[in-house]
Amino acid sequence: MxxxxxxxxxxxxxxxxxxxxxxxxxxxxxxxxxxxxxxxxxxxxxxxxxxxxxxxxxxxxxxxxxxxxxxxxxxxxxxxxxxxxxxxxxxxxxxxxxxxxxxxxxxxxxxxxxxxxxxxxxxxxxxxxxxxxxxxxxxxxxxxxxxxxxxxPHGAAAVIGSYARHMVPFWESGNVGWKLWFPDSADVYGKRKNILVAPQILTQNMDGYAVSYVDPAYGSDIMSVDDSFGGGGIGLFETPGSDHVSRPRFSPNADAVERWNTNQLRDTRYAFEVIVNGPLRSMVRIKTMNWNSGKGRYALEQIYTAYAGHNYATAKVKFDQWQPRGKGVEFAAGIRKKEGETLGLRQGGVVVTTAPEAIRNPDDTDSTQNALRVAYAGAALVVKDSYRARHVSVAQQQGNELFRFPARADGRYEYLIAAGWSEGEVLKTAAGFRDYVVGVAKEYNSPxxxxxxxxxxxx
Structure with a gap:
């Protein structure tokens, strides 16, 4: 012995x-x-x-x-x-x-x-x-x-940098990454090779839609967020009997045209922090403060975690302030529904949406960059069964897939977001991406x- x-x-x-x-x-x-x-x-x-x-x-x-x-x-x-x-x-x-x-x-x-x-x-x-x-x-x-x-060697990274004149957090695995161009809804970034790109993109201010001109392996942004929930965002169902969602970026004091929270004293403000930077998982903390929805006041923090070798990130949410004026307020987590969806899944706590796409920078009004046509780009949202969240599809803000979470006394919620595209090293088909998410959802419910x-x- x-x-x-x-x-x-x-x-x-x-x-x-x-x-x-x-x-x-x-x-x-x-x-x-x-x-x-x-x-x-x-x-x-x-x-x-x-x-x-x-x-x-x-x-x-x-x-x-x-x-x-x-x-x-x-x-x-x-x-x-x-x-x-x-x-x-x-x-x-x-x-x-x-x-x-x-x-x-x-x-x-x-x-x-x-x-x-x-x-x-x-x-x-x-x-x-x-x-x-x-x-x-x-x-x-x-x-x-x-x-x-x-x-x-790191298989996951988290970085915060000044990207196009404002602070942006980025968390990623070698396959896919997410960044908060808007502070409440995530952009999705796909890679053609298993590679970490956040430090280069943020420190050198490489346009996410044009960075493949530098190196095709870097890939591209594959999600247009605009006023949608993008690859993952949060909000509140504040009106009983309605699926309308209140969102931090769309508070009554926000800019009426651009929908940015441009006044940090009288409107919602945000703070970002890298908690962990690899090698196997990387985490960022997003604090949302001074959110006056018009029907209540709220403050919360989210922790997003990316995992080496995977196409998903998990999110943990904790409300530090929860002061609704009415009753029945519920937490919301959502993703944008793919326009022209050709393969989707809505089953229990799992939502998958995929479609062929001509990916173009929505800010490129002069069409200086060519559209990137891909066989599919996909996003997914998973909620644990224990939260008893209810799925709803809403037409609000370009169409989104959401889950309504019953209010919890501890103010804590969790969800998972995932993404894939046909140009990546893995999950090259929409069906493969769907099956991957279904398997991940089982592991998420039973770690x-x-x-x-x-x-x-x-x-």
Whole structure:
């Protein structure tokens, strides 16, 4: 027996999938300069009858108290079934430098994040991604001990920059990204190659509709927002019996023509913050304040998260001020319905809308840029079943697909947005995009979970 169990959590005792002695049977991970003597075997469970690819896994210190307060350089995630890295060549060493991973044995080091979400200097969530077979419970290890080996190329990014004379947040995976040209509704950006483009686009002010002239791999904006909900936006149903939506950008004090909140003192104002910038997930916070809808006053924050290797982002909403003048006010999340829709889905908490499209910058009134014709561009919106939200299609502001959320006492709501296009590396057909969203919706409703853990010490 290469190890002995010194502590088993209540989670592990309750879980029947991996007894402590089975966890201890895996050989210990070693690397040339890293020979840990403590590890935590974690059991990650998939409760679905479907394969999960790069599925998100989140662990908090409350779930594994032994990790509380540990520095990220003292926690190493290892897949015991992964292919160990060989001895690097001299050429590889010259590029990777002293922080590259050396020869491994008994597993493969994986990327993880230990994210400080509330910015108090202490991490709040340990995050990673893994593949899981249907109904599989998989064992991974968190090895404890300081080391500095391991570059982690980013598969997700979040940036805020001055873009065309105003501040714009951008969050993305290598496949697709979202940015807030308007502060309440997201533009969608598609890539032809798996690449991160937000830093280049924002810092160099590259026109999202023309950036492919610089490099075709960069792709293009694929969503015209204008006064719609775009690729994802929020609002309120304030009028009982009506599907009309109140929106922060369209408050009574907003500019009557351009519909921008141009006076920060008497109208809705916004603030943006990058919370996490990769490598596996990236997050931005959008604060909406001083929103006077004419029927109430509100303030809220949204946290959008993009995930490496995926075409979706999740959104969490928390209202800090909720003062409606009337009763029955409900939260709204929505996306723009594709004009000329050729394939769509409206089923339970899932909405998908796709269509062939001639993509053109709506501000290009002089037609200086050619339209980009694509076989399909698509957007999707997913709501968890537990919210009991009701889908409505509204003609308001160019036509949008919305969900009405019953009011919650804690003021918290969640939803998921997704996008794809025929020019991308993945999801090249509308049907493929629809099927992807249906699968993601199942995972969103039943996330991979920590089924148990055991703390082990090496003899």
């Amino acid at each position: 290469p190890g002995r169990v010194v502590c088993v959590s209540m989670l592990a005792l309750l879980a029947s999938v991996l007894p402590a002695q089975a966890a201890a049977s895996d050989p210990w991970y070693v690397r040339e300069d890293f020979k840990p003597v403590r590890r935590i075997a974690i059991q990650i469970a998939n409760d679905l009858d479907q394969h999960r690819r790069a599925t998100p896994v989140t662990i908090t210190p409350a779930q594994i108290p032994e990790l509380a307060g540990m520095h990220e350089l003292t926690v190493t995630l290892v897949d015991p079934k992964g292919t160990p890295r060989p001895v690097p060549t001299k050429e590889q060493l010259a590029v990777m430098g002293p922080h590259g991973i050396r020869q491994e044995a008994n597993g493969r080091q994986l990327d993880l994040q230990m994210d400080d979400l509330d910015k108090d200097g202490v991490w709040d969530e340990l995050f990673f991604q893994t593949d899981l077979k249907p109904r599989e419970t998989r064992t991974l290890y968190l090895y404890l001990g300081f080391h500095q080996r391991g570059w982690n 991979a979970r920590l089924a148990g853990y055991a703390v082990e010490a090496r003899d």
